[in-house]
């Protein structure tokens with residue numbers, strides 16, 4: 001097995017996520033690990049669903065604001081409806097570029113490349129930690145027009161970028177490429193709503209390579225002069241566009257994930273580096 005992430009005898013985060021979403025692209029090791037986590041943190045399944053439903057509402061929100069191009073970094077194993085299905089449901093001519101660095105997602109990526117004939121989709125086998133390579137990729141350049149608004153989606157991926165990897169520098173590069181009228185949407189796992197017992201138990205079974213951030217820490221990542229928050233800025237994914245979601249809505253405490261939505265109000269000078 002060349003890449004350990006393709007080894008089906010060991011749990012894999014994307015396959016575990018697929019299991020919680022009710023998908024079929026998972027194996028016994030993933031399900032067993034998912035059950036262990038769920039025993040200690042029962043809200044994990046609801047969190048995963050609410051995160052995904054937030055993605056659907058966010059894409060619809062942007063599409064109804066005229067956004068016809070999306071860059072979805074951290075795509076995950078395809079789960080219908082995917083970003084292009086939602087966007088093309090509003091306008092079949094919508095174009096979507098997906099990017100993920102996991103070879104497992106690449107294996108499944110063909111499912112993302114089937115869109116409305118009027119639109120376009122592309123998939124990049126790429127790493128968020130190399131944003132200039134993503135932006136310069138010929139497939140991205142052939143699919144998106146970076147002089148027109150883009151919806152940048154960073155859904156449940158930023159917790160894989162630790163502070164030591166300088167997430168603000170990564171975001172500065174991406175935001176710097178977005179023209180006025182673009183949007184940035186992100187969700188982020190938070191431990192704010194876990195009891196100390198849940199927290200300790202979860203740490204014992206979950207991988208340590210990810211980094212949870214509080215709502216304030218998430219907002220700080222996007223403290224950028226070109227961006228203005230939409231609505232309240234940060235709140236639980238369950239509370240965004242609650243009027244468009246099935247009720248009753250869970251409380252923030254039931255869902256360990258925050259979401260943030262921002263609009264690009266001006267294009268920043270190339271090479272801008274946020275001092276924060």
Ligand SMILES: C[S@@+](CC[C@H](N)C(=O)[O-])C[C@H]1O[C@@H](n2cnc3c(N)ncnc32)[C@H](O)[C@@H]1O
Nearest residue numbers: 074075076100101102127128129155156157160
């Ligand atoms: C929890 S899944 C989220 C999937 C989807 N965005 C959603 O919210 O339903 C996170 C995805 O981010 C990808 N990912 C993590 N770190 C990454 C990185 N540095 N570059 C690109 N993708 C990354 C993982 O491979 C995984 O597919």
